[in-house]
Amino acid sequence: MSDCTVTDVDERVFHLSVTELVAAIFHGPDADGWAAIFEVGLPELVARAPQKLDHLMGLLKNLQDSQPMPLETVAKVSLLETEYVRLFISASGGVTASLYESCHLGAAPRIMGDSALSMRSRLNECGLEIALDSNEPPDHISIELEYLYYLFATAWAEEDVVLEVKAREFTRLEMVPWIRRFRDKLAQGEPHPVYLNTADLTVALLKELGG
Numbered sequence: 001m002s003d004c005t006v007t008d009v010d011e012r013v014f015h016l017s018v019t020e021l022v023a024a025i026f027h028g029p030d031a032d033g034w035a036a037i038f039e040v041g042l043p044e045l046v047a048r049a050p051q052k053l054d055h056l057m058g059l060l061k062n063l064q065d066s067q068p069m070p071l072e073t074v075a076k077v078s079l080l081e082t083e084y085v086r087l088f089i090s091a092s093g094g095v096t097a098s099l100y101e102s103c104h105l106g107a108a109p110r111i112m113g114d115s116a117l118s119m120r121s122r123l124n125e126c127g128l129e130i131a132l133d134s135n136e137p138p139d140h141i142s143i144e145l146e147y148l149y150y151l152f153a154t155a156w157a158e159e160d161v162v163l164e165v166k167a168r169e170f171t172r173l174e175m176v177p178w179i180r181r182f183r184d185k186l187a188q189g190e191p192h193p194v195y196l197n198t199a200d201l202t203v204a205l206l207k208e209l210g211g
Contacts, residue, residue, distance in 0.1 A: 128147065
């Protein structure tokens with residue numbers, strides 16, 4: 001039996017919940033999704049953040065404070081959706097920061113590079129299917145975050161130390177380097193604070209999970 005304390009469990013649930021949050025934001029929420037994030041998800045996370053993880057709570061509060069007010073106004077939600085397209089999908093002169101790992105590696109980054117093929121193999125090995133559009137490259141940031149969620153959730157539920165080590169290595173060696181580059185590119189594009197704060201939160205979360 002594990003000697004895991006209640007605090008350990010709380011921290012694990014918190015880490016998994018934050019992983020879900022940032023994956024959802026980088027997935028590109030619709031109006032209902034944004035409402036759920038700002039009206040329910042974020043307030044709950046801030047309220048139950050373990051004291052030991054106050055650095056993550058500070059970043060969550062930054063994200064909460066960057067909410068367009070009032071969110072109920074259609075124009076405010078449209079602003080976030082339009083900004084998502086400009087930053088990540090399509091813009092004159094190119095997007096600010098691609099959501100794909102392949103586009104942040106090497107001298108000639110491209111979609112469906114080696115990192116995408118590696119992610120496809122990882123997902124197949126675990127029997128996981130891509131939750132985004134069928135043609136979506138598997139090294140999309142949200143897919144990698146969801147894969148990470150699966151690794152840690154399974155490892156902690158089954159007390160599988162080997163799988164937890166695998167999850168931490170994937171975090172530290174695969175995700176942290178490119179997410180840092182992604183965050184820096186994003187910052188150069190004068191993004192809406194919601195997206196930059198989400199990127200900052202993601203970097204901090206991954207550094208925590210990577211050990």
